Amino acid sequence: xxxxxxxxxxxxxxxxxxxxxxxxxxxxxxxxxxxxxxxxxxxxxxxxxxxxxxxxxxxxxxxxxxxxxxxxxxxxxxxxxxxxxxxxxxxxxxxxxxxxxxxxxxxxxxxxxxxxxxxxxxxxxxxxxxxxxxxxxxxxxx
Amino acid sequence: xxxxxxxxxxxxxxxxxxxxxxxxxxxxxxxxxxxxxxxxxxxxxxxxxxxxxxxxxxxxxxxxxxxxxxxxxxxxxxxxxxxxxxxxxxxxxxxxxxxxxxxxxxxxxxxxxxxxxxxxxxxxxxxxxxxxxxxxxxxxxx
Numbered sequence: 001x002x003x004x005x006x007x008x009x010x011x012x013x014x015x016x017x018x019x020x021x022x023x024x025x026x027x028x029x030x031x032x033x034x035x036x037x038x039x040x041x042x043x044x045x046x047x048x049x050x051x052x053x054x055x056x057x058x059x060x061x062x063x064x065x066x067x068x069x070x071x072x073x074x075x076x077x078x079x080x081x082x083x084x085x086x087x088x089x090x091x092x093x094x095x096x097x098x099x100x101x102x103x104x105x106x107x108x109x110x111x112x113x114x115x116x117x118x119x120x121x122x123x124x125x126x127x128x129x130x131x132x133x134x135x136x137x138x139x140x141x142x
Numbered sequence: 143x144x145x146x147x148x149x150x151x152x153x154x155x156x157x158x159x160x161x162x163x164x165x166x167x168x169x170x171x172x173x174x175x176x177x178x179x180x181x182x183x184x185x186x187x188x189x190x191x192x193x194x195x196x197x198x199x200x201x202x203x204x205x206x207x208x209x210x211x212x213x214x215x216x217x218x219x220x221x222x223x224x225x226x227x228x229x230x231x232x233x234x235x236x237x238x239x240x241x242x243x244x245x246x247x248x249x250x251x252x253x254x255x256x257x258x259x260x261x262x263x264x265x266x267x268x269x270x271x272x273x274x275x276x277x278x279x280x281x282x283x284x
Contacts (some may be wrong), residue, residue: 038250041275082222085254087266108180110268112227124229126252128270131280133183138273
């Protein structure tokens with residue numbers, strides 16, 4: 001990411017490209033070595049780039065010949081000198097080898113970036129779905 | 143909150159006090175008018191202080207003679223000139239009128255604060271539990 005771009009938009013564009021290409025290195029380099037992620041799925045948190053690399057390696061590896069398109073919508077961001085933050089809804093759509101949509105899921109997505117020299121890096125990411133208080137199950141957006 | 147304190151710690155202390163006292167006004171004034179909250183429960187998001195006030199009014203009103211103790215642990219924060227961010231695990235414990243613990247729940251908790259003059263206000267909060275990918279149910283920490 002260039003420091004001349006709005007860092008939240010630049011992150012989102014790079015995230016979309018890395019996921020679309022299933023490019024592990026392009027994905028991991030968006031994150032700081034000490035990144036702490038609260039991910040929507042499976043475990044309480046991921047601490048550090050290596051843990052996060054293992055997650056994305058598993059994710060991309062599980063896709064077979066599917067691809068994943070991501071759209072960030074309703075983006076809200078604030079940028080300071082040293083810190084930037086964005087909140088959005090992220091819509092993930094799995095496509096088969098012919099580009100046909102198989103399934104979609106919308107997450108709440110929060111990202112915090114820190115400026116490291118000229119470069120913005122993600123130091124925190126939090127994605128989730130809301131939970132129904134009565135049943136304890138995730139509420140999937142329409 | 144005073145601008146002379148570390149804003150994330152000051153927010154957390156004020157949050158603990160407001161929840162402990164079930165003080166709606168003390169709670170609401172921690173948040174900016176335009177706050178956007180991704181809450182762990184029930185709905186995709188809350189936009190603005192009025193929506194958030196309605197949530198907390200319902201929450202505190204539902205407690206009867208119970209009280210809620212909050213502990214923030216594993217706090218990770220970064221403070222800039224205009225923006226501050228904190229990530230933590232928040233443990234909520236419901237106590238009966240005699241102070242006996244009834245039940246506990248740990249959330250992932252992210253908060254972003256913006257400096258408005260001399261005052262730090264929460265512009266974004268994101269709380270959640272991770273979800274089991276197979277079953278779609280929330281994973282409760284031990």
